Amino acid sequence: xxxxxxxxxxxxxxxxxxxxxxxxxxxxxxxxxxxxxxxxxxxxxxxxxxxxxxxxxxxxxxxxxxxxxxxxxxxxxxxxxxxxxxxxxxxxxxxxxxxxxxxxxxxxxxxxxxxxxxxxxxxxxxxxxxxxxxxxxxxxxxxxxxxxxxxxxxxxxxxxxxxxxxxxxxxxxxxxxxxxxxxxxxxxxxxxxxxxxxxxxxxxxxxxxxxxxxxxxxxxxxxxxxxxxxxxxxxxxxxxxxxxxxxxxxxxxxxxxxxxxxxxxx
Amino acid sequence: xxxxxxxxxxxxxxxxxxxxxxxxxxxxxxxxxxxxxxxxxxxxxxxxxxxxxxxxxxxxxxxxxxxxxxxxxxxxxxxxxxxxxxxxxxxxxxxxxxxxxxxxxxxxxxxxxxxxxxxxxxxxxxxxxxxxxxxxxxxxxxxxxxxxxxxxxxxxxxxxxxxxxxxxxxxxxxxxxxxxxxxxxxxxxxxxxxxxxxxxxxxxxxxxxxxxxxxxxxxxxxxxxxxxxxxxxxxxxxxxxxxxxxxxxxxxxxxxxxxxxxxxxxxxxxxxxxxxxxxxxxxxxxxxxxxxxxxxxxxxxxxxxxxxxxxxxxxxxxxxxxxxxxxxxxxxxxxxxxxxxxxxxxxxxxxxxxxxxxxxxxxxxxx
Numbered sequence: 001x002x003x004x005x006x007x008x009x010x011x012x013x014x015x016x017x018x019x020x021x022x023x024x025x026x027x028x029x030x031x032x033x034x035x036x037x038x039x040x041x042x043x044x045x046x047x048x049x050x051x052x053x054x055x056x057x058x059x060x061x062x063x064x065x066x067x068x069x070x071x072x073x074x075x076x077x078x079x080x081x082x083x084x085x086x087x088x089x090x091x092x093x094x095x096x097x098x099x100x101x102x103x104x105x106x107x108x109x110x111x112x113x114x115x116x117x118x119x120x121x122x123x124x125x126x127x128x129x130x131x132x133x134x135x136x137x138x139x140x141x142x143x144x145x146x147x148x149x150x151x152x153x154x155x156x157x158x159x160x161x162x163x164x165x166x167x168x169x170x171x172x173x174x175x176x177x178x179x180x181x182x183x184x185x186x187x188x189x190x191x192x193x194x195x196x197x198x199x200x201x202x203x204x205x206x207x208x209x210x211x212x213x214x215x216x217x218x219x220x221x222x223x224x225x226x227x228x229x230x231x232x233x234x235x236x237x238x239x240x241x242x243x244x245x246x247x248x249x250x251x252x253x254x255x256x257x258x259x260x261x262x263x264x265x266x
Numbered sequence: 267x268x269x270x271x272x273x274x275x276x277x278x279x280x281x282x283x284x285x286x287x288x289x290x291x292x293x294x295x296x297x298x299x300x301x302x303x304x305x306x307x308x309x310x311x312x313x314x315x316x317x318x319x320x321x322x323x324x325x326x327x328x329x330x331x332x333x334x335x336x337x338x339x340x341x342x343x344x345x346x347x348x349x350x351x352x353x354x355x356x357x358x359x360x361x362x363x364x365x366x367x368x369x370x371x372x373x374x375x376x377x378x379x380x381x382x383x384x385x386x387x388x389x390x391x392x393x394x395x396x397x398x399x400x401x402x403x404x405x406x407x408x409x410x411x412x413x414x415x416x417x418x419x420x421x422x423x424x425x426x427x428x429x430x431x432x433x434x435x436x437x438x439x440x441x442x443x444x445x446x447x448x449x450x451x452x453x454x455x456x457x458x459x460x461x462x463x464x465x466x467x468x469x470x471x472x473x474x475x476x477x478x479x480x481x482x483x484x485x486x487x488x489x490x491x492x493x494x495x496x497x498x499x500x501x502x503x504x505x506x507x508x509x510x511x512x513x514x515x516x517x518x519x520x521x522x523x524x525x526x527x528x529x530x531x532x533x534x535x536x537x538x539x540x541x542x543x544x545x546x547x548x549x550x551x552x553x554x555x556x557x558x559x560x561x562x563x564x565x566x567x568x569x570x571x572x573x574x575x576x577x578x579x580x581x582x583x584x585x586x587x588x589x590x591x592x593x594x595x596x597x598x599x600x601x602x603x604x605x606x607x608x609x610x611x612x613x614x615x616x617x618x619x620x621x622x623x624x625x626x627x628x629x630x631x632x633x
């Protein structure tokens with residue numbers, strides 16, 4: 001159907017407004033990070049990149065980033081493994097309690113994260129476990145592993161069951177089928193699940209708040225600073241974090257593209 | 267029945283919950299045979315093949331491969347291989363990797379694997395350059411050949427096919443049917459093929475088994491099944507057919523509107539009908555003649571020409587008899603009948619073209 005000129009103009013304006021609505025806050029944070037002033041004011045009168053230098057040099061920031069990174073990396077790896085096997089149980093294999101499992105998996109996602117965080121904290125206390133960044137991994141997993149499972153399951157649903165049967169018919173045992181057929185075919189789903197897991201863990205605040213104990217992650221520290229003791233270090237770290245995430249996504253996409261390109265000639 | 271079958275099924279039964287998919291199947295398949303199982307959907311043909319390759323377990327009975335019982339052996343340890351309906355080519359592998367897959371599982375070294383894959387590409391008339399091609403970039407017919415090459419690389423004792431041609435268009439299917447028959451002759455392997463198309467079965471098979479509701483209705487060669495079906499079901503399964511309910515009293519054949527001239531030939535048929543408790547007289551459309559004035563045949567019936575359908579090399583005529591039955595007559599283009607719709611016509615055929623289907627009163631007559 002041919003769209004008229006006015007429709008096209010209206011759609012363009014609408015699109016621009018949506019993008020502005022979504023990205024303007026991010027842009028203003030970026031501006032705040034390069035402001036020389038101590039407080040968040042607008043418009044910014046004098047610019048400085050001093051806060052970036054401070055952030056990159058600060059040992060406190062290094063510690064925070066390291067804690068966040070440790071949690072996110074471990075959560076990502078575990079989510080990919082749990083997501084892979086969870087998706088097989090969710091989408092591929094017929095077993096007795098499958099439909100119950102499909103519903104239970106979704107439950108943690110529906111739970112408000114603050115409530116989930118508090119509940120987990122009480123659970124750790126009653127077990128006598130002292131909360132630290134390690135307990136935060138468990139807390140993140142409770143919320144993120146189901147999401148990873150769903151992402152891999154979408155991929156697993158589009159999978160012809162005859163492929164595994166054919167491999168078995170030609171003499172492949174179950175572990176060989178998993179390695180040669182199932183895993184490579186679900187790989188794009190597993191990589192996306194890993195990406196989501198990393199980003200969700202890296203940026204998570206409510207679960208970390210309750211379950212990191214004496215340790216602190218970047219989002220927790222940012223929140224604490226905003227509540228009391230604001231400095232442009234807050235938006236600076238925010239922007240650095242966004243840039244880091246963005247680079248990670250780019251790296252993952254590039255990795256997937258390289259994997260695809262190399263595959264036929266392996 | 268062959269003396270030393272490569273595959274033997276002994277009273278094989280398969281039950282799904284309260285539904286019995288296969289009732290006490292017995293079957294012998296000969297070494298090197300092209301054996302086809304034909305049946306409508308739900309007849310149990312797919313169930314049989316899944317049992318044979320080991321993807322489902324049978325409820326009772328035995329399956330023997332030569333002198334080895336195989337029904338308890340898992341699919342991956344059976345020396346048989348199947349070409350799937352969806353072909354099941356691995357989309358993340360190249361054509362060459364697909365074909366080499368069974369060889370890789372046997373840890374055969376890469377150089378030998380590749381040599382065998384190239385050999386198979388050639389056997390199936392695919393260019394060598396396809397070795398590195400992505401499976402997803404191949405056409406339907408090419409994928410068919412790749413799936414075959416992969417199955418042959420496995421070098422199975424028996425090669426099973428689960429309707430692999432059903433997704434292809436008519437012309438490609440026809441040419442692949444012939445190619446498959448040719449491949450069977452060249453490899454000398456035992457092929458067991460499943461299809462819902464009896465036409466497809468007839469082109470390729472040495473023997474055909476017709477299935478209906480979990481039982482074999484008839485097992486025979488193509489010619490026998492076409493000209494001497496054992497039941498109305500088999501007769502109607504293979505295209506157009508004219509069937510008459512008949513009885514015989516004192517050597518006189520009786521059927522609505524049907525006239526049988528007394529002769530030795532019709533007498534023989536009458537005796538067959540008398541012997542059976544219920545009988546159907548079958549005549550294939552191509553054996554029915556339009557009778558001219560004064561011309562006679564062993565059997566005659568008159569009616570009105572209802573429709574003329576051109577099918578290319580052949581023409582179908584639809585005739586409605588005085589008794590209201592619709593008959594089909596088939597003529598080659600060159601001996602077409604000069605008549606037009608609405609004409610009254612007299613049809614006839616000779617006794618040696620007719621076949622008596624003896625059917626017990628309660629079997630196969632529900633439909």
